[in-house]
Amino acid sequence: MLNLRRIHHIAIIASDYEVSKKFYCEVLGLTLLSEVYREARDSWMANLAIDGHYQIELFSFPSPPARVSRPEACGLxxxxxxxxxxxxxxxxxxxxxxxxxxxxxxxxxxxxxxxxxxxxxxxxxxxxxx
CATH class of the missing domain: 3.10.180.10 (2,3-Dihydroxybiphenyl 1,2-Dioxygenase, domain 1)
Structure with missing residues (x-):
């Protein structure tokens, strides 16, 4: 048996990293645990927490493609x-x-x-x- 315990984290790629970081931290109230620039990928990664528990990885990538979300599309x-x-x-x-x-x-x-x-x-x- 695999014996999963809980969801470890959810990864989100933002089109504008700073705008999304502000939204998730200032509007939704998540806590920024750490932030690192990954030079090889030209990408930022922030680890965000809800109620002290690490939950969301927020990424930036150069020119990410748009994801279809509505009308109801397959996937998350x-x-x-x-x-x-x-x-x-x-x-x-x-x-x-x-x-x-x-x-x-x-x-x-x-x-x-x-x-x-x-x-x-x-x-x-x-x-x-x-």
Missing amino acids: RHLAFSVENIEQSVAHLLAAGVACEPVRIDEHTGKKFTFFADPDNLPLELYEID
């Missing part, structure tokens, strides 16, 4: 973040100039959720937990 659909209060979280995003879809109710769990996008239009979700 979206990245979801859990929050305790969806209305408060949406208000924070709106105040930062981030558009959010209307809050909906998950028909299977009864939980509130909404979608928004990062600077490269990567679909992100907020999902309210108890």
